[in-house]
Amino acid sequence: xxxxxxxxxxxxLAGTANGFFGAGGGMFLVPLFTKWLGMEQKTAFATSxxxxxxxxxxxxxxxxxxxxxxxxxxxxxxxxxxxxxxxxGRVFKKMPVTWLRRIxxxxxxxxxxxxxxxx
Amino acid sequence: xxxxGVLVGLATGVLSGFGIGGGSLLILYLTSFGGMAQLQAAGxxxxxxxxxxxxxxxxxxxxxxxxxxxxxxxxxxxxVTGIAASLLALHLDLSLVRRAFGVFLLYxxxxxxxxxxxxxxxxxxxxxxxxxxxxxxGRPAP
Numbered sequence: 001x002x003x004x005x006x007x008x009x010x011x012x013l014a015g016t017a018n019g020f021f022g023a024g025g026g027m028f029l030v031p032l033f034t035k036w037l038g039m040e041q042k043t044a045f046a047t048s049x050x051x052x053x054x055x056x057x058x059x060x061x062x063x064x065x066x067x068x069x070x071x072x073x074x075x076x077x078x079x080x081x082x083x084x085x086x087x088x089g090r091v092f093k094k095m096p097v098t099w100l101r102r103i104x105x106x107x108x109x110x111x112x113x114x115x116x117x118x119x
Numbered sequence: 120x121x122x123x124g125v126l127v128g129l130a131t132g133v134l135s136g137f138g139i140g141g142g143s144l145l146i147l148y149l150t151s152f153g154g155m156a157q158l159q160a161a162g163x164x165x166x167x168x169x170x171x172x173x174x175x176x177x178x179x180x181x182x183x184x185x186x187x188x189x190x191x192x193x194x195x196x197x198x199v200t201g202i203a204a205s206l207l208a209l210h211l212d213l214s215l216v217r218r219a220f221g222v223f224l225l226y227x228x229x230x231x232x233x234x235x236x237x238x239x240x241x242x243x244x245x246x247x248x249x250x251x252x253x254x255x256x257g258r259p260a261p
Contacts, residue, residue, distance in 0.1 A: 007189050008196040015197030019204030021220050022161020023142035027227050029193070030138060039186065045138045046176075046184035051193040053172050055201045060165040062205035063158070073155070074163045076124025077131075077145065081171040084132020084141075089178070097137050098234060104139050105231030108224050111147035115221025118214055 006037055014051060019059045025052040124153075132171055139231070142168060143224060150217070157217045158208065 010032045018025035026048045033044035063069050127148050135141030142164045149160035179185050208216050 004192055007192040011193030011196035012200045014193065015199065015201035016204045017223070018165075018197070019201035019206075020208045020216070021143075021146070021223060022158070022164045022208075023146050024140065024223060024227070025197070026138070027140055027143070033189075037189070039189075043184050043186055046179035046182070047186045047190050047193075049172050049176050049179060050185045050187070050190040051197060052168060053176060054194045055197045056165045056168045056172075058198050059201050059205045060162065060169060062202055063162045063165060063209065066206075066209045068158050068209060069162045069166065070155075070159050071166070073153075073159070074166045076121040077128035077149075077163060077167055078170045080125035080128020080130075081132035081135075081167050082128075082174075083125075084129040084134075085136050085171045085175055087129070088133040088136025089175070091133075095137060097139070100134070100137065101139055101231045101234045104134065104144065105228045105234065107228075108140070108143060108147070109228030109232060111144075111151065112221045112224030112226075112228050114151060115147075115217050115224060117221075118217060 003037065006032075010036070011051060014048075015055050018052060018055045019062070022059065022063075025055055128167070131167075135171065136175065140227060143227060146220070147224070157213060157220060161208070 010029060013028045013032070014025035017023070017028055026045075029048035029051055030041075030044050033039040033047060034041055039047065060069065127145065131141035131145040131148075133141070134144065145167060146157075146160045146164050149155040149163060150157055153160070155163070176185070
């Protein structure tokens with residue numbers, strides 16, 4: 001398959017997840033970039049951020065137009081997130097990322113079960 | 120309550136910086152403990168990404184890690200499906216959206232739980248500065 005077609009399919013999947021769930025674009029982009037398109041891990045991660053940013057902007061605009069954005073409820077998380085991004089850049093090399101991913105996976109599984117059961 | 124929000128944002132922000140899905144975790148927190156509906160939480164996560172990603176993106180661009188042409192094609196396709204999917208989510212039954220999110224989480228959770236240490240944790244050689252990455256070099260999947 002042509003590389004551009006693969007890229008378009010990858011982007012379309014990411015847009016679907018990001019628009020529908022408000023998250024998860026990167027969960028498609030990074031593995032598809034590395035395994036299907038042969039990108040280096042670091043390039044894949046950085047490029048995924050460049051893709052998800054415009055996707056999040058259009059989705060947020062749609063949510064906003066439909067009255068689905070809660071700016072007041074959002075600010076504490078935005079503030080924390082800004083600080084978290086800075087910290088993460090500084091400690092990146094010292095973290096046991098594989099173990100963090102496994103703990104994250106366990107939390108997400110638990111949450112997934114709750115969501116499926118509508119708890 | 121708001122102090123807890125800042126801390127949760129901090130934690131998920133750090134995870135996102137590691138390439139671990141902080142956003143999914145933030146939505147889970149907001150719906151499980153923040154008393155929010157699925158779409159309200161999704162909207163907050165979108166805002167969250169828009170606020171937090173630019174600084175990371177700038178440093179990625181400076182480090183020449185972004186494959187701009189690929190990003191452009193992906194984003195062009197993704198914008199179309201993104202608008203359609205957002206509209207769909209806003210008009211479908213809420214419990215259906217939440218269940219679909221749950222199925223998505225089960226998949227991601229299982230994948231991350233069973234993850235292996237990535238092979239590139241062996242020392243990667245620094246790429247020659249300014250060298251354009253070889254497009255589609257057919258590198259075999261690890």
